[in-house]
Amino acid sequence: MDNQIKSLCRRVKKADKNAASELLKIYYADIYSYLRRLCGSKQDAEDLTQQTFLKVWSSLDGFAGRSKFSTWLHSIAHNTYLDWLRKNTIRTGADTDQWWRECIDQNPDPFANLAERQLAQHLYEAMGQLEEDKKHVVHLHYYQGLSIRETAKVLNIATSTVKYRLREVMKILKDKLIVEEKEL
Amino acid sequence: MNTEDKIKKCLKSAPKPAAPDGLLNRLQEDVAAGEIKKRVTVIRRWFAPANGSISLWRVAAAAVIAIAVLLPLSYGATKTIKRIIKTFEAKFEYPQDDGGVHVYGVGSAIGSSDPNFTEEDAHKAEREFYELYKEGKAIEIEPGIWYATLSNGAGFGYNGNPEHLGLSEDERKEILKKQFDEIHELQKAGKYEKTYKPEHDYVVNGIKYRYFEARYVLSDGTVIKMGAGGEPVKNEDNQ
Numbered sequence: 001m002d003n004q005i006k007s008l009c010r011r012v013k014k015a016d017k018n019a020a021s022e023l024l025k026i027y028y029a030d031i032y033s034y035l036r037r038l039c040g041s042k043q044d045a046e047d048l049t050q051q052t053f054l055k056v057w058s059s060l061d062g063f064a065g066r067s068k069f070s071t072w073l074h075s076i077a078h079n080t081y082l083d084w085l086r087k088n089t090i091r092t093g094a095d096t097d098q099w100w101r102e103c104i105d106q107n108p109d110p111f112a113n114l115a116e117r118q119l120a121q122h123l124y125e126a127m128g129q130l131e132e133d134k135k136h137v138v139h140l141h142y143y144q145g146l147s148i149r150e151t152a153k154v155l156n157i158a159t160s161t162v163k164y165r166l167r168e169v170m171k172i173l174k175d176k177l178i179v180e181e182k183e184l
Numbered sequence: 185m186n187t188e189d190k191i192k193k194c195l196k197s198a199p200k201p202a203a204p205d206g207l208l209n210r211l212q213e214d215v216a217a218g219e220i221k222k223r224v225t226v227i228r229r230w231f232a233p234a235n236g237s238i239s240l241w242r243v244a245a246a247a248v249i250a251i252a253v254l255l256p257l258s259y260g261a262t263k264t265i266k267r268i269i270k271t272f273e274a275k276f277e278y279p280q281d282d283g284g285v286h287v288y289g290v291g292s293a294i295g296s297s298d299p300n301f302t303e304e305d306a307h308k309a310e311r312e313f314y315e316l317y318k319e320g321k322a323i324e325i326e327p328g329i330w331y332a333t334l335s336n337g338a339g340f341g342y343n344g345n346p347e348h349l350g351l352s353e354d355e356r357k358e359i360l361k362k363q364f365d366e367i368h369e370l371q372k373a374g375k376y377e378k379t380y381k382p383e384h385d386y387v388v389n390g391i392k393y394r395y396f397e398a399r400y401v402l403s404d405g406t407v408i409k410m411g412a413g414g415e416p417v418k419n420e421d422n423q
Binding site for chain 1: 187188190191192194195196197200201202203204207208210211212214215216318320324345347350351355358359401402403404405406
């Protein structure tokens, strides 16, 4: 797979449109879902995905291949999202957006039983209320499946900081679940 | 399975929002419309080498001045800087083929109109700014330049990534080293944009200097702006 991606990148650098189309097919859904979960609206996520790939085409010349293409791609998507966030400081609905509800309608339900599904929904809701820096490590590491090292590279922070934030998030989520269980 | 494992399992198996119908077509249209080739051309023109060479020795000074002096002056927080305290400093050297050395310096410094301003005060201000940033109370007044009002009413400007304030000195240096390696390559290739910023002209020892800014776009899309050397103004102002 890595070699296939490297080869596609080399071809895109030579302005091969078929190779660009192949790269799109491999990654566009992943980048869309990353941005969709973050920004709180389908329309914005579509626009941000488009902006991300336009940046990819314009800066692929500078991609030296020191990191994996998917890590570099997530860096661009992350920076695109941050730019958008700065310009949209007054946003409505992003914190209460229930993106997972759309997924249950469209995709097979990944949860084995009702209790598990409810737990998952509580967690996704709690995630929406986390501070941005904590939210980002979870989105990249857990939702997008990037390694600790790749997450650190995307966020331009040390791996120790990623680990620290993940521990913090885990503590917050555990506390939250305990409180909710007591209330029930 | 304990609670932590359950949480991790749920997060890892989070469903993926499906991309809407038509998005792939829209993205492929950009490709078909020649966005790849067209954009490369635009970027190459934009990256055209600047005339003359910049004095990299001055980059360090200009970067520090930008943080410590120009921002407070520009945004009206302090009219007269009486004390400047460095809170962080790093220098990266790149030997040249001709035996010379290119040096990039970066630092954080805090200027104050209070002549009794101490190093402890400077670190305290920086820590408070970082807390405000984390709480979302710092605003980005222009790309890469952040501003917040501290509890004592002082304005605090920060040029750079505020996330770095939460890292140890070694971690900051490690990240900066990687960025400067890339910036140096871009600088050598002339792939940067140099802009005169008249609003940031400054005076040192009675001589007025023009302030230039270099803008680099790194391979991950990060934009880095830094001082690109000052040139004395040749007019009646300096006579």
